[in-house]
Amino acid sequence: MIELKTSWLQHVQKPARYTGGEWNSVIKQHKDIDVSFALAFPDVYEVAMSHLGIKILYSLINERQDAVAERVFAPWFDMEEQMRSRHIPLFSLETKTPIKSFDLLGFTLQYEMSYTNIVNMMDLAGIPIYAKDRDISFPLLLAGGPCAYNIEPIAEFFDIVSLGESEEWTMEFIDLYKAEKANGFPEGKEAFLRKAALIPGTYVPALYEPQYNENGDFTGIKVLAEEAPAHVEKRIIEDVEHVHYPTNFVVPFLDVVHDRAVLELFRGCTRGCRFCQAGMLYRPVRERTPERLVQMAKDIIASTGYNEISLMSLSSADYSQLPKLVDMLMEEFKDKKVSVSLPSLRIDAFSIDIAKKVQQVRKSGLTFAPEAGSQRMRDVINKGVTEEDLMAACTNAFKSGWSTVKLYFMMGLPTETDEDVAGIADLAYKVLDLHREITGKRNGKVTVSVSFFVPKSHSPYQWYGQQDVEEIHRKQQYLKSLINSRNISYHYHDGYTGFMEAAFARGDRRLSKVVIEAWKSGCKFDGWTESFYYDKWMAAFESCGLDPAYFARRERALDEALPWDHLDSTVSKKYLEMEYKRAVEAQLTHDCRRLSCNGCNVCAELNTWIVDYAKGGDGRDEKVTFGLK
């Protein structure tokens, strides 16, 4: 156990990031436990503690008598400096146990620009970074989360990758680990990894070898062991109604980014926005019943003392029972000063009605995401939203007393022209004019936030070459020149982070050297603007003889082998290809949730069904599904 002395700890920023002891945190004696699991998030406490996935796994693992889960996050710069000068290794929050003495160390991969933090945390823990340099005496390094679907740029660091929703997988894996550990891992680490590869949803990077041609193009992956599947298929939880959900959230002492109870209404989203990786990865849609959700909410509030519940999903307003659920929650908590919040709103009048209900007094700002400025562009990305929808939503909102609207857009989408960019300014002015028309006042506020589009693997835009940073900067300035109102504020970031993110989002294993080089030159917390160093990243690429533009900006051929083809989201490549072609033609594809199957292949391949209570009954929609091959 590591001792943190007050004399120096009181001089770092927010020492409570490192001291644990929060309500509902779990302390177990490691000597009484068979399997110890450190759950790592490669960012600072306030960000990490806002992540639902870690809360689910923490609670799930600690339910077991034979296992313990503890948390570990990235120390901020000042704390790292103290730890290094005092030779304090990375430790867990709960029992201050060195991370090196855990059995398992699992990172969640939420964002490509957190990769240097993983390296830094491993280094602080005293654990070799490459899997090949670690024998079984070191913790096994695990990964999961959305970036695991193309973990290739950092695959060589990890022993085991879990694809998809991991509640069941985690239990199966711990069972296997426990049994093998009890036997003393008789045939060593590689034998164990081969056994683990047999658990569905497991990717063991060491059992695969990428192939390249003489031009340095990726040509495919060679499977090195018979236990390793050629395609690692993702796991899903079919029965989200009954799967374990934490009600005993750890309650942070510090103000964290999302400091409230989180209620997950459903998983998956099939609106089919073509830029959206999550919309492809988490299919199919599976809802929980409002009764179950209210019970969860009651238990969470009782166990945590939170006074706010956030209704979370990829698109919460699409929950079939939302009005009923909101009424039930309002009734349940009406005397308890517990408020309900909706993090994302669909662009329609219905969503505003719901927002009115939950925000009965406070009229804080409303946020909408039209994503693109022109109708043509919105059709290209299959965002099934029209200007009329946005105006209807804003009309309702302004009539109900809101005066601030935030609009999110992307720039650098396929087929984008200056006309589409100008459409962003146009839309902002229309919303502002609408406010004046309805209220007769000139105090309306529109915030326009524009991000740089990063094409992701497993989405219809996985072949698309990202636009040049210079071109994006030109468009940013062009848009700026079109916005001349004090009542419209315009936010954007420089494009370099998006460029690096794009290189890693669709990179291959050769990039692991780049991550190490960038980290050696001082890169960490790259997702934080103030600590992102573009020149260091470019130097790191150069020293490895690689060009980020090759990974980020090159339009890939449809028949080209992709470095992540073996990591199977179960959406067929043919379907993505069809969607990409339809995008260029600005053709819409409908949401299959309540209509016919489009052939994405997920239900067919996983032999599963949509759960949606719109039609009543048990919600199961076992329609005919198929996959485009």
Next chain:
Amino acid sequence: MKKLRLALNKGPELRFLSHLDYAQAVERMILRAGIKTAYSEGFNPHMKISFSSALALGITASAEYLDVDILEDDATVEDIIERLNKMAPRGLEVKAGKEIIGPVKKMMAICNYAIYNVTGPINERAENTDWEALLKPFNEATTISYEKVTPKKTRIIDIKHFVKEPLTATVNDGMVTITMGIGIYPEGTMKPGELWQFGIDTYGWPLSEDYEIHREAILVETENGRYTPLEI
């Protein structure tokens, strides 16, 4: 509705909570315990609760006091304390409490005296220090001027205006604890860490910046003596 005054500790586990973090932890404990409390009116209702002091980050306390308006007329103080302690995080315990009848002044305004124990290692060369003799010049001085530096301004204060009682030292296993009684007045106060550092700089106390501060008591000083907020 009735007003309860409770005494809670802030143990070493919670040392690094700022006053606002600590207050939030207490509120959430009250909510978990299901104790019905009064809320303010307005757009952003908040629990009617007020603390005796804003304890700085890094400092532990034997007792921190709070007043809270509760809507449970039938519940006894003992019952409330028991329910709270079942829902208290490690390092926080409700020690005592009583119902307050009649109008009350804000505790922040009436608490004007605090006793701190500041503890740190003694320099190796000075293990046999006669602490009583060492503290004597400070204790016997009638005025001691001190340049107090805050981010906003620098001004000269008289330490003895705030520290009227003699300092005492207790030595234990290479560590010394200096007990300081410090007045908290409308015109200001002296921080225990400042006094510790002042002793090192001015009187050569054989100590370092390695110290921990514990607030032993926060009191109301009147002409008749000193009382805890529960006694007054």
